[in-house]
Amino acid sequence: MTKAEAEALLRPLGDDTSEDEAFAGRAATLLDRFAVNALLAAEARRRGLDERPEKRRELEWVREEQLSKETLRWKVDPMMTEPDEEAIRGYYESHLDNYREPERYGLRVLQRPGSPEAIADGYRELANVRAAVRDGEPMIDTDGRVVARVWYSRSQVAGWGLTVLRSVDRLRPGEVTEPIQQGDALWLIQLVEREPGQLRDLSAVRGKVARAIEREERWRLDYQLLQRTLEAAALERPSEVGRTQQRGKD
Numbered sequence: 383m384t385k386a387e388a389e390a391l392l393r394p395l396g397d398d399t400s401e402d403e404a405f406a407g408r409a410a411t412l413l414d415r416f417a418v419n420a421l422l423a424a425e426a427r428r429r430g431l432d433e434r435p436e437k438r439r440e441l442e443w444v445r446e447e448q449l450s451k452e453t454l455r456w457k458v459d460p461m462m463t464e465p466d467e468e469a470i471r472g473y474y475e476s477h478l479d480n481y482r483e484p485e486r487y488g489l490r491v492l493q494r495p496g497s498p499e500a501i502a503d504g505y506r507e508l509a510n511v512r513a514a515v516r517d518g519e520p521m522i523d524t525d526g527r528v529v530a531r532v533w534y535s536r537s538q539v540a541g542w543g544l545t546v547l548r549s550v551d552r553l554r555p556g557e558v559t560e561p562i563q564q565g566d567a568l569w570l571i572q573l574v575e576r577e578p579g580q581l582r583d584l585s586a587v588r589g590k591v592a593r594a595i596e597r598e599e600r601w602r603l604d605y606q607l608l609q610r611t612l613e614a615a616a617l618e619r620p621s622e623v624g625r626t627q628q629r630g631k632d
Contacts, residue, residue: 492523
């Protein structure tokens with residue numbers, strides 16, 4: 383793959399990567415997928431799979447779709463302008479929730495095996511800890527130590543399972559869940575405090591705001607061009623139908 387081809391593949395991920403910590407991982411995944419697709423496509427051509435009639439029609443449709451996108455890009459690109467400072471600030475202020483840090487949870491967490499042979503003992507242990515916490519005692523682990531409060535993002539909690547996330551979302555500070563079975567694990571979680579996502583300053587997200595404005599403007603112009611194309615086709619269709627009917631009579 384050439385440098386230009388790689389840049390073309392990564393372009394949808396954004397031009398300014400300094401604000402996106404996940405860019406490197408997403409880029410690597412995209413390039414890996416491209417490499418696998420190229421290898422499998424080469425094997426398909428060797429086996430003649432691309433010569434099947436139904437596959438040729440499908441490939442032609444994909445080709446036409448890509449050409450239509452390229453035509454739209456060719457027509458829209460000259461109409462695009464960079465958003466000015468007023469537009470950037472206005473968009474930012476009207477979409478503040480898009481530029482907040484993720485909500486964080488301060489949690490105390492106990493986890494036990496949820497395998498069939500261990501689940502009964504695990505439930506009993508966590509139920510006893512829960513009862514003690516509800517009586518005002520600290521959450522104590524089996525080693526006799528108080529379970530430390532740790533900060534977790536919402537996405538981290540979601541990674542434990544949807545049942546766990548929903549249970550945590552229902553808690554108020556100081557409350558503790560029932561023992562939760564999620565997959566092969568049992569969980570007992572106390573919410574110590576919840577920290578709402580902090581708003582990121584405009585200076586830190588200016589590039590993202592500008593790209594969002596440009597993306598919405600491109601969608602708007604694409605839609606307008608598509609509508610005009612459809613309207614023009616509708617005006618031409620009656621004459622095309624008339625010519626077809628006349629040829630039938632001849």
